Amino acid sequence: MLSIKELMGFIESSGVGMTISQSRGWFPALEMIHVTATTFVFGMITIVDLRLLGFLARGSAVSDLYRDVIPLTWGAFVVAATTGILLFTGQAVAYSVNLAFQMKFVALALIGLNMLAFRRFVYPAIAKQDRDAPVPLAAKLAGGFSLAGWIAVVSCARWIAYLMV
Amino acid sequence: MVELASWLASLPIGQTLRRLNWLVPWLQIIHILANGIILAAVVMIDMRIWGISRSLGSIAATRRYQAWIWVGLILLTVTGFLLILYGPRRLLTDVTFQVKMAVMGLAMVATLALQLVLRPGWATTDAALATDAPSATGVRSVTTAHTGRHALANVLATLTLVLWVGVTLAGRGRWITLLMMR
Numbered sequence: 001m002l003s004i005k006e007l008m009g010f011i012e013s014s015g016v017g018m019t020i021s022q023s024r025g026w027f028p029a030l031e032m033i034h035v036t037a038t039t040f041v042f043g044m045i046t047i048v049d050l051r052l053l054g055f056l057a058r059g060s061a062v063s064d065l066y067r068d069v070i071p072l073t074w075g076a077f078v079v080a081a082t083t084g085i086l087l088f089t090g091q092a093v094a095y096s097v098n099l100a101f102q103m104k105f106v107a108l109a110l111i112g113l114n115m116l117a118f119r120r121f122v123y124p125a126i127a128k129q130d131r132d133a134p135v136p137l138a139a140k141l142a143g144g145f146s147l148a149g150w151i152a153v154v155s156c157a158r159w160i161a162y163l164m165v
Numbered sequence: 166m167v168e169l170a171s172w173l174a175s176l177p178i179g180q181t182l183r184r185l186n187w188l189v190p191w192l193q194i195i196h197i198l199a200n201g202i203i204l205a206a207v208v209m210i211d212m213r214i215w216g217i218s219r220s221l222g223s224i225a226a227t228r229r230y231q232a233w234i235w236v237g238l239i240l241l242t243v244t245g246f247l248l249i250l251y252g253p254r255r256l257l258t259d260v261t262f263q264v265k266m267a268v269m270g271l272a273m274v275a276t277l278a279l280q281l282v283l284r285p286g287w288a289t290t291d292a293a294l295a296t297d298a299p300s301a302t303g304v305r306s307v308t309t310a311h312t313g314r315h316a317l318a319n320v321l322a323t324l325t326l327v328l329w330v331g332v333t334l335a336g337r338g339r340w341i342t343l344l345m346m347r
Contacts, residue, residue: 006309039197039333043205056229060220068212068220154201155194162190 020090052143267333272328
């Protein structure tokens with residue numbers, strides 16, 4: 001049975017992992033795209049979150065805003081996740097023991113659960129509302145949690161570099 | 166540039182920052198978040214100009230996102246200046262950073278130009294947008310002929326987005342340095 005460290009070592013010594021860690025260009029290029037995609041995802045989700053919290057865009061119905069924002073955000077998220085996985089393979093062992101990296105993924109998991117719960121239990125009701133309808137408490141909580149969660153993700157991600165061994 | 170950097174390095178605020186260097190990641194985090202706000206606000210405005218926005222019913226309505234760009238810019242500039250003061254020699258002589266500053270200068274000019282073009286006077290276009298029934302996919306198109314002003318807004322909208330994405334890329338663009346060191 002492989003230990004986590006052995007598994008990470010295996011990933012790191014794979015063809016993909018070696019290419020990324022040993023080339024001069026791959027890591028910076030991937031990181032550039034990863035950070036840009038993530039920054040974009042954060043910005044777009046914040047618009048929806050602030051709308052749910054009632055801080056901006058009250059002139060727009062939640063469902064209209066949602067439909068504007070979500071497809072683009074998903075696209076950017078896929079780019080962020082793909083580049084993120086590739087970046088990970090280059091230094092899998094070091095990342096896996098990095099506290100900031102671990103916390104980032106805890107935060108991402110929590111945000112993911114929050115989003116699933118929102119879409120399943122909260123969004124269907126407010127999707128039919130017009131723009132002047134008050135936002136229910138559950139939606140405000142989901143929006144607030146999402147905003148805090150994404151700030152946590154970005155913060156943890158920035159700290160990763162400072163905690164690398 | 167080296168003299169400027171040395172002078173900046175001697176300033177008390179820079180020395181304070183270097184003593185409290187745990188602040189730096191947090192300045193960077195706020196910087197990144199502000200960058201995200203700007204990108205998102207630009208995209209929302211652009212979607213309206215390109216006619217693919219469901220949530221914005223008029224070009225006048227983009228004004229709320231324009232305000233957010235300025236909020237983002239203030240946060241970006243304040244944190245940016247503090248980060249420069251923290252490590253002026255390293256940053257100001259870095260080619261990637263110089264590229265980022267140049268592109269950001271252009272981005273800010275484009276942003277301002279776009280906001281000037283979007284000032285009031287879009288009644289005809291907004292009316293056309295309001296009376297247009299959305300298509301099956303929810304896309305509203307401008308049925309009036311593409312006036313010169315709308316064409317200009319289109320160009321500036323695209324340019325603004327491309328430039329701000331460029332700034333964001335250059336923010337982690339050590340790749341640029343590597344290329345130029347070839």
